Amino acid sequence: MTTPKVPEAAAADASAEGYERGLGSRQVQMIAIGGAIGVGLFLGAGKNIEKAGTSLVLMYALAGVVVFFIMRALGELLLYRPVSGSFAEYAREFLGPFFGYVTGWTYWLMWAVTGMTELTAAAIYINYWFPDIPQWSSALAFLVLLFGVNLISVKIFGELEFWFSMVKVTAIIGMIVIGIGVLTLGFSQAGDTASVSNLWSHDGIFxxxxxxxxxxxxxVMFAYLAVELVGITAGESENPEKTLPKAINTLPWRIIVFYVGSLIVILSVVTWTEFGDGVSPFVAAFGKIGIPLAAGIVNFVVLTAALSSCNSGMYSTGRMLRDLAANSEAPKVFGKLNPRKVPAAGITVSVIVMSIGVVLNYLVPEKAFGYVMSVATAAAIWTWSMILISHIRYRAKVVKGQLPASGFPAPGGTVCSWIALAFLAFVTVLTAVDPDGRVSLYVGVGWAVLLTIGWFAGKRGSLTAKAEPEYAGTTTR
Incomplete structure (x- = not known):
């Protein structure tokens, strides 16, 4: 057998991309932890509890297993070739240029739309304290604030995300401890209604x-958006070979504690029948317990979660657009870094698109969250599917001796990737059946047509010639 050859792109040091390796180990770890705590859990869970009752805990656990399969597949690819535009790069290498192009732009769409979702959620949380403030004005203010933060430097982004995530982690652990205290010691206005039996009473688990x-x-899958964000940090992490596996391997306990654990406690303290759409289960639970100050603190925490996710969205969209530009799949201007080594042009365009969320909050404030959540989830399913298929193709090449093995192999090999793909296909079918989620399929068809037109137009136009790589040391080209 011949010695496997590392692809030219894989042999290049990731630092050649021109980014500043400004994300330390503690920041990457906390970004990974914080990525598992978002608006999907804090706000979206209320509507899902109303639909599923306490069985929602099982849905989160099931989806969590699949997400872990996806992340271990991604982890194996990241240790094979750690690059900033990881998802698009792997699709490009193992499935062809067109799939890399579609994946890059779809991941950009996912975060642009998710940013709209987070802005909507943040505006809803502000209304908890200031009900007379229009949702659109709060959303606009947060958009401008985070835009400024992302233009400064990756170190500022990393530090802000570190403290955002620290707030979320500390708060959820505190909420779980208080909930356990209510269940075991009985101190609260919930009285005798707080009991673990609430998990199976009130018409059962289903x-x-x-x-x-x-x-x-x-x-539920929307709630797990951003767990893959750790892959985007690969090109700006100080030591990706050590920090990325550690971040990915902590995912199971994050799911157990932050999703399954917190929901079990909340649904034990307060019966599932008291939750509904547009109400954060965490805020409502502490209001029921009779600690109004705590409910306000929780509202601040979930506001932090929304801003954290929007902040991450601005970060990732700029990096993905730069990767597309480097592969002649987006205008060259997106490939440039400003003097602070930040892809300012890509971030700016992404923020302009996110501002559509401000308009939605003005036109249809009661439906804005549901609309953008559906579209973001569909885009995420495509991205995750590309990760899994790329992993399957990569492992096939390793077996044939055509590529070197990764230092972080996924457990179960490709079997778990096939299982995860089947699950994502099942969720897609459910989306088509759900009238509320079907809007994402309509948008998906339009997006596919738009991307196809863009691809062939690029073939004929200025994007035909491969752009000179922008990752060549200078940062202002």
Whole structure:
């Protein structure tokens, strides 16, 4: 057998991309932890509890297993070739240029739309304290603030995300501890109604039937958006070979504690029948316990979660657009870094698109969250599917001796990747059945047509010639 040859792109040091390696180990670890705590859990869970009852805990656990499979597949690819535009780069290498192009732009769309979602959620949380403030004005203010932060430097982004994530982690652990205290010591206005038996009483674990519970999987998967963000940090991490595996391997306990654990405690303290759409289960639970100050603190925490996710969205969209530009799949201007080594042009365009969320909050404030959540989830499913298929193709080449093995192999090999692909296909079918989620399929068809037109137009136009790599030491080209 001949010695496997490392592809030219893989042999290049990731630092040649021109980015500043400004993300330390503690920042990458906290970004990974914080990525598992978002608006999907804090706000979206209320509507899903109303649909599924306590079986929502099982849905989060099931989806969490699949997300872990996806992340271990990504981890194996990251240790094979750690680059900033990882998802698009792997799709480009193992499936062809067109799939890299589609994946890059779709991941950009996912975060642009998710940014709209987070702005919507942040505006809703502000209304908890200031109900007279229009949602659109709060959303606009947060958009401008985070835009300024992202233009400064990756170190500022990393530090802000570190403290955002620290707030979320500390708060959820505190909420779980208080909830356990209520259940064991009985101190609260919830009285005798707080009991672990609430998990199976009130019409059982599946009060509305298994079918209704399965229909929540779209919203559940949305809650896991951003776990893959650690892959985007590969090009700006100080030591990706050590920090990335550690960050990915902490995912199981993050899921157990922050999703499954917190929901078990909340649904034990307060019966599932008291939750509904547009209300954060965490805020409502502490209001029921009778600690109004704590409910306000929780509202601040979930506001932090929304801003954290929007901040991450601005970060990732700029990097993905730069990767597309480097491969002649986006205008060259997106490939340039400003003097602070930040892809300012890509971030700016992404923020302009996110501002559509401000308009939605003005036109349809009661439906804005649901609309953008559906589109973001569909885009995420495509991205995750490309990761899994790329992993399957990569492992096939390793077996044939055509590529070197990664230092972080996924457990179960490609079997887990196939299982995860089947699960994502199932969620897609459920989305098509759900009238509320079907809007994402309509948008998906339009997006596919738009991308196809852009691809062939680029073939004929100025994008035909491969752009000179922008990652050549200078940062202002």
């Amino acid at each position: 009060p509305n039937g298994i079918g209704s519970s399965l229909m929540t999987l779209q919203g």
